[in-house]
Amino acid sequence: MMSLPFKKGVQKSKSLLAILEGSHDPKDEQIVDSFRQLLFFEGQLLGKNSDYHTLLRFLRMRDYDLTIAKNMYLNYLKWREEFHVDEISEELNFEEFNEVKRCYPHGFHGVDRYGRPVYIERIGRVNQNRLLEVTTSERFVKYHVSEQEKTMNWRYPACSLAAKKHIASTVSILDVKDVGMSNFSKPARHLFLEILKIDSHYYPETLHRLFIINAGSGFKVLWKAIRAFLDQRTLAKIQVLGSNYTKTLLEVIDPSNLPTFLGGDCTCSDYGGCLFSDKGPWNDPSITIILQAMIEAEKENGDEEKNGFAPTDAFGGITPDIVHIKDVYDATPSRDDTFGQPFLQKILTLQSVVDDTKAKIQALEAALKETKSVIEGLGQPMEELKKQIIVSKRRS
């Protein structure tokens, strides 16, 4: 019934969308098109997990072999449905989060020098008995999947907006100090292999580089076993380092984004340590407010298309419509029910939407004030957003 003005403004900001989408290589584009046709002729409906970058990841993973990539991709869709991935992301209430973090130190922490998220795991410090006391394997796998989804749908887009370029992969650091075969009981081994399988089969090509650090003789035995589960493309991205790893990490990551325990400057003392903070552009209000507006705009667009009235002005003329004229007429009392129930209902509904709009605009304004430097960096798209807010303020 109503269109939030700044959402339309976001839709018109082509450059923001272009940042998220990144540039397409014409050769890749061609093969993705062929892939789409193949899937279409197989009767596969191409829905929300069939965007260009997802399809390309499955193609790359299998060296552009259409048939093998198709099988992997169809398996992925089947898994999403059977494992209820969308529901997990929305519904999982992982109350044991802090407990799990304590006995399994891991987390995202800042970005590398290019702008990719950095993920750190101190696997030698995993207390596996405690881990399976505070949670179950099943819940832990669900938590892992929800984090993967968050990375795909939230962390990568946020990093892209912050770095002003398309970002869709992670730099990982795996600290294997004190790791050996004896660290892993059968249930723990099973759990980690399950996670390895999910990552490699269903989230392919999201690893940019993996630094394994503090690799000792104990780990090397385990590494032989793990290698067997990894494909050549993944192995090529992995660098195994001993205890002299700091210089290599600092080449890739600024000290401000590297915890002190890895040779950087960061302690995140306000958050109880770096692995608890989840610091990064995905938690920066100046970035997330824009991202949220873009996601809502996209969702609204999808809903409108589903309802059969796709907006024709998404990238068209300047029509910052706050209330469609029809809605105003609908809210006008007819002679029969002046101040009757339906009219009051409509006014109340309208009022609540207006209040919601105002609250969102106020939140956006507050974020804009706080983050002038970021706004200047983002340039033109933010100017458009501000114009939309000014127009909407005049009207309210």
Ligand SMILES: [Zn+2]
């Ligand atoms: Zn930190």
